[in-house]
Amino acid sequence: MIDLNAVRADTPAASRRVFLDSAGSSLPPRPVLDAVVGHLEREAEVGGYVAAREREDDLEAGYGVFAELLGAEPDEIAFTDSATRSWLAAFDAVPLAAGDRVLITEVEYAGNAVPILHRAHEVGASVETIPSDARGQVDVEALKELLDERVKLVSLVHVPTNSGLVNPVREVVEAAHGVGALVLLDACQSIGQLPVRADELGVDLISGTGRKWLRGPRGTGVLVVRRSAREVLRPRLVDLRSGEWVGPREYRLREDARVFELWEAAVADRLGLIAAARYALDLGVDEIRREVADRADRLRRGLAQVPGVELRDIGEQRSGIVTFTAGRPVVELREALAGHGVVVSTSHVGSTLLDMTRRGLDGVMRASPHYFVEPAQVDQAVEAVSRCVR
Helix, strand or coil: CCCCCHHHHHHHHHHHHHHHHCCCCCCHHHHHHHHHHHHHHHHHHHHHHHHHHHHHHHHHHHHHHHHHCCCCCCCHEEEEEHHHHCCCCCCCCCCCCCCEEEECCCCCCHHHHHHHHHHHHHHCCCCEEECCCCCEEHHHHHHHHHCCCCCEEEECCCCCCCCCECCHHHHHHHHHCCCCCCEEEEECCEEEEEEECCCHCCEEEEEEECCCCCCCCCCCEEEEEEEHHHHCCCCCCCCCCCEEEEEECCEECCCHHHHCCCCCHHHHHHHHHHHCCCCCCHHHHHHHHHHHHHHHHHHHHHHHCCCCCEEECCCEEECCCCEEECCCHHHHHHHHHHHCCCCCEEEEECCCCHHHHHHHCCCEEECCCCCCCHHHHHHHHHHHHHHHHH
């Protein structure tokens, strides 16, 4: 069991307001702040190059830390400056040509959909949508009907930005691998709140961020590239970190996942990201999952009793994201709740166009309580929603 007093002591701001926006950008714990600020102070003393050399062992150890967290090997881990950079680097390396097919789900995120459509248009590939089943998650049987040898990639969002859905992953992977397709898992909203293990899920690629449920700094990301996938991928954005210049007209790319890294990086933020992963491992990923589920379920039960509130979560399995509408414009309601000391965010049709359009929604309220939120604070949030709706 997580020591609530201890994690709240590491998160002083959690006592000043009801923070329900870990799906947006969570509150970093004290060890993360200390890692980032401490290194910036050291850079101010000796310069960035010297400060980085002093932490070479810690930076190298970070690959092992994330390998443990994500069920991979250290040589399958790459660090980037965001989940977007991780996802784009992976997607851009998937060979695509005229006549190839890319499959997406109805909860695809705009940050993925735009580059998929853009590149498909460039090369003459097609983009097709896997239907959702009656519960709102990806319909695995419908996927099997769509698959053939022309499908080169299945883009799968693990937890969408606009609902509490958790998509089935292993079933999708098994079907996709049957025709030789790669599976790129967008784990932006799942790493840090749910177990996400490459060895158990079987996915080829995983992209994630530090700033959300993992409670790391903004401007940090991670990419898992399985060894089997590296044989297929063709990285296009490379520099002297990705490879080496070995002759006047010759170069050699790295053979591990770090081929997807660029030379320049914010070392302080990288150290903070590693500290965040250690913090999560120390607490226990399964313990985190249980505590997050407890807070989210409590919030859903409370909101279900508020007249005028309609829960908008879908899926058989639910995450820590709780979405709802309440008869008021979502931005207006978000600001009203802020006046009651409750921090939430909103999700709009442009971010998940297919799903929101299918369900007739322009926007939803998005509340995402982490393990550092007290149960009493969840009840306080429900009361605040009730007051604002009335």
